[in-house]
Amino acid sequence: EAQVTQNPRYLITVTGKKLTVTCSQNMNHEYMSWYRQDPGLGLRQIYYSMNVEVTDKGDVPEGYKVSRKEKRNFPLILESPSPNQTSLYFCASSKRTYWNTEAFFGQGTRLTVV
Amino acid sequence: AQSVTQLGSHVSVSEGALVLLRCNYSSSVPPYLFWYVQYPNQGLQLLLKYTSAATLVKGINGFEAEFKKSETSFHLTKPSAHMSDAAEYFCAVSDLSLPNAGGTSYGKLTFGQGTILTVHP
Numbered sequence: 114e115a116q117v118t119q120n121p122r123y124l125i126t127v128t129g130k131k132l133t134v135t136c137s138q139n140m141n142h143e144y145m146s147w148y149r150q151d152p153g154l155g156l157r158q159i160y161y162s163m164n165v166e167v168t169d170k171g172d173v174p175e176g177y178k179v180s181r182k183e184k185r186n187f188p189l190i191l192e193s194p195s196p197n198q199t200s201l202y203f204c205a206s207s208k209r210t211y212w213n214t215e216a217f218f219g220q221g222t223r224l225t226v227v
Numbered sequence: 228a229q230s231v232t233q234l235g236s237h238v239s240v241s242e243g244a245l246v247l248l249r250c251n252y253s254s255s256v257p258p259y260l261f262w263y264v265q266y267p268n269q270g271l272q273l274l275l276k277y278t279s280a281a282t283l284v285k286g287i288n289g290f291e292a293e294f295k296k297s298e299t300s301f302h303l304t305k306p307s308a309h310m311s312d313a314a315e316y317f318c319a320v321s322d323l324s325l326p327n328a329g330g331t332s333y334g335k336l337t338f339g340q341g342t343i344l345t346v347h348p
Contacts, residue, residue, distance in 0.1 A: 148338075153236065153340055153341075155231075155341050156271075157338075158335070158336070203271065205271075215261075216273075216336060218263075218270035218271040218272070219270050220268075220269060221270055
């Protein structure tokens with residue numbers, strides 16, 4: 114089954130404790146991205162990757178890092194989480210970066226930073 | 228720069244009534260437009276997309292949307308609401324981004340704020 118898998122689904126952590134949210138897709142997609150969803154703001158792009166070892170900032174990259182060492186994986190790293198990073202996070206992938214391509218989303222990771 | 232505005236953060240309808248979720252966009256180039264649906268505790272899934280073929284687009288679960296260039300709108304409709312339609316709906320626009328540092332453009336998705344649809348028995 115074609116899918117994007119995120120782990121963990123729920124995470125509560127303390128300010129400053131480094132964490133990683135994993136994302137993996139089994140569709141051989143080139144393009145992957147991370148979004149955060151906040152009430153009233155919709156989804157905002159954090160980082161994206163067009164292929165292995167190619168990543169770039171989205172609209173809200175501050176406080177986040179990513180890496181793309183393998184095509185299927187695109188982890189999101191919070192080096193020093195802060196309470197304003199409490200949010201619902203989604204990973205997405207698509208086959209190409211063309212503008213009419215459907216994006217496939219993971220189930221989401223609900224992060225709480227206290 | 229592209230943007231999307233969804234009018235109404237909450238819409239409530241009775242079962243069997245018409246569903247109308249509004250979306251207006253701005254884009255510097257002819258856009259590609261999408262509606263995604265998010266059921267509780269799930270990720271987003273594609274409902275339908277407009278890619279310049281036909282202005283009236285049919286999607287899954289009986290939904291459809293009409294692209295109106297003169298009104299820069301892409302409203303989502305369904306003739307008769309079901310209880311199972313209760314979810315959050317996102318309109319999104321995609322066009323080519325500005326080139327990044329490497330000189331490459333890509334199809335960037337910009338989402339609206341979302342509309343929560345409630346269906347009453």
